[in-house]
Amino acid sequence: MKAQALHGHLDALLLAVLEQGSLHGYAIIESLRNRSDGQLDLPTGTIYPALRRLERAGHVASSWSTVNGRERRTYRLTDAGRQALAGERSGWREFSSTVGRFLDADIPPGAPA
Amino acid sequence: MKAQALHGHLDALLLAVLEQGSLHGYAIIESLRNRSDGQLDLPTGTIYPALRRLERAGHVASSWSTVNGRERRTYRLTDAGRQALAGERSGWREFSSTVGRFLDADIPPGAPA
DNA sequence: GCCGACAAGTAGGCTTGCTACGCATGAAGG
DNA sequence: CCTTCATGCGTAGCAAGCCTACTTGTCGGC
Numbered sequence: 001m002k003a004q005a006l007h008g009h010l011d012a013l014l015l016a017v018l019e020q021g022s023l024h025g026y027a028i029i030e031s032l033r034n035r036s037d038g039q040l041d042l043p044t045g046t047i048y049p050a051l052r053r054l055e056r057a058g059h060v061a062s063s064w065s066t067v068n069g070r071e072r073r074t075y076r077l078t079d080a081g082r083q084a085l086a087g088e089r090s091g092w093r094e095f096s097s098t099v100g101r102f103l104d105a106d107i108p109p110g111a112p113a
Numbered sequence: 114m115k116a117q118a119l120h121g122h123l124d125a126l127l128l129a130v131l132e133q134g135s136l137h138g139y140a141i142i143e144s145l146r147n148r149s150d151g152q153l154d155l156p157t158g159t160i161y162p163a164l165r166r167l168e169r170a171g172h173v174a175s176s177w178s179t180v181n182g183r184e185r186r187t188y189r190l191t192d193a194g195r196q197a198l199a200g201e202r203s204g205w206r207e208f209s210s211t212v213g214r215f216l217d218a219d220i221p222p223g224a225p226a
Numbered sequence: 227g228c229c230g231a232c233a234a235g236t237a238g239g240c241t242t243g244c245t246a247c248g249c250a251t252g253a254a255g256g
Numbered sequence: 257c258c259t260t261c262a263t264g265c266g267t268a269g270c271a272a273g274c275c276t277a278c279t280t281g282t283c284g285g286c
Contacts, residue, residue: 007120007242007273009212016215026264039211046243048266053242069251070264092216096209098152099122102129103205120242120273139233159274161235166273182282183233 006040010050011059012088013040015081018060022076025051051075059084119153123163124172125201126153128194131173135189138164164188172197 006013017023017031029047032040054060059081062073077085119126130136130144142160145153167173172194175186190198 006212009216010243013212013215024264025266036211036214039207043244043246044265045245045247045267050243052266068263071250072264089216092212094152096213098149099119099126099205100209101149102126103122103202123274137233138235156275156277157234158236158276158278163274165235181232184281185233 009088009092010042010046011054012085012092014047014050014054015059015077015085015088018075018077018081019085022074024072024074026072028075054081057084122201122205123155123159124167125198125205127160127163127167128172128190128198128201131188131190131194132198135187137185137187139185141188167194170197 013032014028017028017035023031025044025047028051029042029044032042051060051062055062055075057080059078060075061078062075065072065074126145127141130141130148136144138157138160141164142155142157145155164173164175168175168188170193172191173188174191175188178185178187
């Protein structure tokens with residue numbers, strides 16, 4: 001699946017992943033890959049700038065730590081981020097139900113449910 | 114709702130609208146608005162270039178007609194467009210189920226299905 | 227005569243994600 | 257010892273996609 005189609009929903013995904021616990025960038029990528037059965041395999045060039053954006057927006061906060069001599073930047077969801085996530089969720093439901101009205105409906109007879 | 118979030122799915126919506134019958138640009142806009150209860154109110158600057166793209170791609174074909182002295186360009190779905198629509202539909206299901214796994218899940222207890 | 231609904235279109239800009247890089251450490255294998 | 261791979265962070269530049277704002281033109285009502 002072309003991850004490209006994420007357009008506009010990447011931030012929501014990142015917030016959703018961080019909702020279940022703080023993670024560093026590399027782990028976020030793995031979490032997305034695992035939880036989506038490999039369908040979301042996002043490159044670092046997509047994730048890191050997105051995290052920066054979210055931090056600038058105040059939706060996440062980061063702190064450095066060193067593990068095995070490797071520097072990690074761990075991100076956690078802020079209160080504002082939690083609120084933003086709630087908004088993203090309702091926005092997603094609205095979006096998916098609206099688009100679904102056009103694309104999920106009219107399933108040709110014989111198609112599996 | 115910010116129609117901006119359509120990113121990447123507009124073509125599919127247009128094809129889906131035309132699936133139910135040929136329409137001219139202005140009528141397509143109205144059809145989207147009506148069938149979405151006013152949630153999709155797309156400006157002409159979004160629709161017309163998109164229809165051009167679809168025509169260039171061979172997914173729709175157009176023909177001019179004059180009604181009440183007003184020129185209309187009516188679009189109809191081609192066979193290739195019908196195939197493309199099928200592909201868009203399966204892509205949409207994959208996309209929505211993948212993103213939904215992150216955003217629909219974890220609905221706090223008490224939320225309506 | 228003017229304004230609003232109908233009908234089509236273009237130009238330019240902004241956001242967003244991707245590709246392709248670069249840098250650094252630690253463990254494993256030759 | 258040296259190379260390679262997995263871990264881990266990051267930037268620069270590009271391409272796609274949709275929106276804002278504007279233009280052109282007809283018809284009907286005031």
